[in-house]
Amino acid sequence: MKLEGLIAVRYLFAGKHKSVVTVISWISLIGLLVSTAALIVVLSVYNGIGELTKGLFSTFDPELVIVPAKGKTFHTASLEPVDIASRGDVAYLAAIADETAWLTYGPNQAIVRLRGVDDNYRSVSGLDTLLHEGGYFLGDDPHYLLVGGEIYYEMGMTLLSRTPAAIHIPRRGTTSIGYTMDQAFAIGYAYPAANFFIQQDIDRQFVVTDIALVRQLMGYAPDEVTAVALALKPGAKATKVKKDLNQSFSIHHLPLIAKDRYDQQPLYFKIFRTERLGIYLILSLIVLISTLSLVASLSLLIIDKRRDIFILRSMGMTARRVRRAFTAEGVLICAVAVAAGLLTGFVVCFLQQQFGIIRMGDGNFVVSAFPVAMRAVDFLYTFLLVMAISTAAVVLTVRRARI
Numbered sequence: 558m559k560l561e562g563l564i565a566v567r568y569l570f571a572g573k574h575k576s577v578v579t580v581i582s583w584i585s586l587i588g589l590l591v592s593t594a595a596l597i598v599v600l601s602v603y604n605g606i607g608e609l610t611k612g613l614f615s616t617f618d619p620e621l622v623i624v625p626a627k628g629k630t631f632h633t634a635s636l637e638p639v640d641i642a643s644r645g646d647v648a649y650l651a652a653i654a655d656e657t658a659w660l661t662y663g664p665n666q667a668i669v670r671l672r673g674v675d676d677n678y679r680s681v682s683g684l685d686t687l688l689h690e691g692g693y694f695l696g697d698d699p700h701y702l703l704v705g706g707e708i709y710y711e712m713g714m715t716l717l718s719r720t721p722a723a724i725h726i727p728r729r730g731t732t733s734i735g736y737t738m739d740q741a742f743a744i745g746y747a748y749p750a751a752n753f754f755i756q757q758d759i760d761r762q763f764v765v766t767d768i769a770l771v772r773q774l775m776g777y778a779p780d781e782v783t784a785v786a787l788a789l790k791p792g793a794k795a796t797k798v799k800k801d802l803n804q805s806f807s808i809h810h811l812p813l814i815a816k817d818r819y820d821q822q823p824l825y826f827k828i829f830r831t832e833r834l835g836i837y838l839i840l841s842l843i844v845l846i847s848t849l850s851l852v853a854s855l856s857l858l859i860i861d862k863r864r865d866i867f868i869l870r871s872m873g874m875t876a877r878r879v880r881r882a883f884t885a886e887g888v889l890i891c892a893v894a895v896a897a898g899l900l901t902g903f904v905v906c907f908l909q910q911q912f913g914i915i916r917m918g919d920g921n922f923v924v925s926a927f928p929v930a931m932r933a934v935d936f937l938y939t940f941l942l943v944m945a946i947s948t949a950a951v952v953l954t955v956r957r958a959r960i
Contacts, residue, residue, distance in 0.1 A: 585854040586894045588847035589947060593898025594905065596840045596939045597931075601906045603836060604935070605928030607829050611818075613756045616683035617763075618821045619651070619786035620795050623802070626812040630654075633780045638809045639802070641785075646793035651677035653784040654771040659725040659742070660764060662749075665712040669705075669764045671724060673771030681788040684753060684765065691716045691751025695767040700747035707761040709752035721746040724766075726774045743774040837942070844943050848950040855887045855951060859958045880955050887951030895943045899936055906931050 623641075625631045633652060641647055654673040660666065674695070679685050684703065685693040695701050702722060704714060714722070725742040747766055754760055772781065789798060795817045802815035819826050859866075869879055906929045908914055913926030 581850060581854040581857060582890065585847075585850035586890055586897075588850050589844070589891060589894035589943065590898040590901065592840070592844045592847045593895050593939060593943050594902040595843065596943070597899060597902025597935060598905050599836060599840060600833075600935045600939070601902070601929045601931045602909075602927055603833065604930035604932060607833075608930050609924065609928045610756065610825075610829075613687075614759075614822055614825065615818055616687055617755050617759055618818050619681045620789050620818065621787040621799055621802070622653070622816050622821060623785040623787070623813050624783070624816060626814050628812075630777065630781050630783050631813065632778065633782055633785060635811060635813075636785065639805045639811070641787070641802070644798075646790055646798050647787055648790045649677050649680040649788040651675055651681045651786040651788075652768055652780075652782045653678070653786055654768050654775070654777060654781070655783045656726055656771055656775055658764075658774075660708070660712070660722055661725070662712045662714055662722040663720065667708055667712055669708060670762045671726070671771060672763055672765045673768035674765060675768050678765075678786065681786040684755075687753050687755050688751045689754050691749070694750055695765070697767055697769050700745065700766055700770045701750035702747045703751045703753060703765040704749055705760040705763045706752050706754040707757070708764060709749065714749045714752070716749055716751070718749060721748045724770070724774065726771075729776055743776070745770050745774050837938075841942060841946065844946050848947050851887065851890065851947060852950050852954045854890075855883065855954050856958065858886065859883055859955070880958070883958070884951055884955045887955065888948055891944055891947040891951065895940055895947075898943070899940060902939075903931065903936075 623636070642650060652675045656671050656673075658669055658671040660669045660671075679693065688703070689706055691703075693703065695703070699721070704712075712722075724745045724747060726745075727741060728743050747770065768782075771777070772779070787798075789795060799815045799817050799820075805811075806813045806815070866879055869882075870876070909927065909929045910931075915927050916925060917927060
């Protein structure tokens with residue numbers, strides 16, 4: 558180890574007399590420790606909440622969907638050249654027909670997104686696992702509805718009521734001007750069979766029914782759909798399957814696009830990444846503020862060691878090498894603080910994962926405690942970020958000191 562490193566280790570770990578310098582040194586170390594631990598904890602909790610929300614979206618959104626590149630609908634017969642069902646990585650296919658509808662139930666009404674699904678939809682989504690009340694059955698005579706929780710309670714619905722909900726969908730090629738209600742709207746009836754709570758945006762807009770009802774109301778052909786949902790076999794990668802399908806569609810000149818869950822919820826995932834970057838920037842400011850105490854500590858240490866500096870200079874040590882010694886001292890303080898902060902953050906997150914110490918309150922939440930998801934990349938980025946900021950502060954402080 559070079560002489561500068563030995564001097565830095567000596568100043569850091571040797572016994573020190575109690576002084577203002579010692580107190581400020583400990584304050585600077587603890588400040589960096591806490592800010593580093595805070596970065597890990599906040600990022601891990603944010604990751605946990607993000608994964609929880611992503612999981613809720615994934616319960617409703619299929620792994621892959623095939624939608625028309627232009628227009629609203631397509632015929633499943635057009636998929637025959639691609640022969641998706643025979644692919645070794647596809648487990649199930651389900652037909653979907655989405656349409657905006659006007660739903661009325663007694664005196665209450667709402668504009669909803671009506672999703673018609675076939676029998677395979679249960680296999681390509683996890684909707685049946687998140688039903689709050691009722692059971693998963695749709696039927697075709699009579700028709701039934703699986704209603705988003707917010708719509709269900711706002712409209713005062715009851716399960717298996719003798720009063721059906723009325724579904725109004727504008728007829729193709731008509732407007733409300735000059736037409737009666739019966740002429741302007743195709744009307745169907747269905748009974749509430751269950752309600753579900755997944756995510757607020759889903760709960761307040763989606764109503765699921767059998768695809769035969771939607772096709773009837775819209776005047777669709779028996780194989781006409783707005784999307785085909787795919788469930789993949791275990792081990793299959795959605796990104797690879799999506800790429801292969803899009804290439805097949807291009808080769809066969811089919812105006813279709815395969816989308817994964819990121820494509821189905823682009824706004825959510827874009828906001829999630831932007832918010833994550835914002836968290837890094839805000840916590841970086843906290844780290845920057847924490848380094849102010851380190852600057853003060855190092856400045857006072859240099860003043861306190863004037864006699865040592867004089868002796869080292871008298872022995873032939875250059876001012877540059879002395880600066881290196883104090884720079885190494887500051888970097889060592891940073892390294893110890895960051896390492897301790899990373900360890901502290903890991904312990905806090907681990908305890909939260911295992912025991913759920915911080916609860917989410919007495920409300921009706923999907924989970925009872927704050928979710929935590931630790932990622933190795935967060936530890937790496939935090940280490941590099943805090944070390945970069947604090948090392949820059951150390952270098953600037955030592956360079957401006959009179960030695």
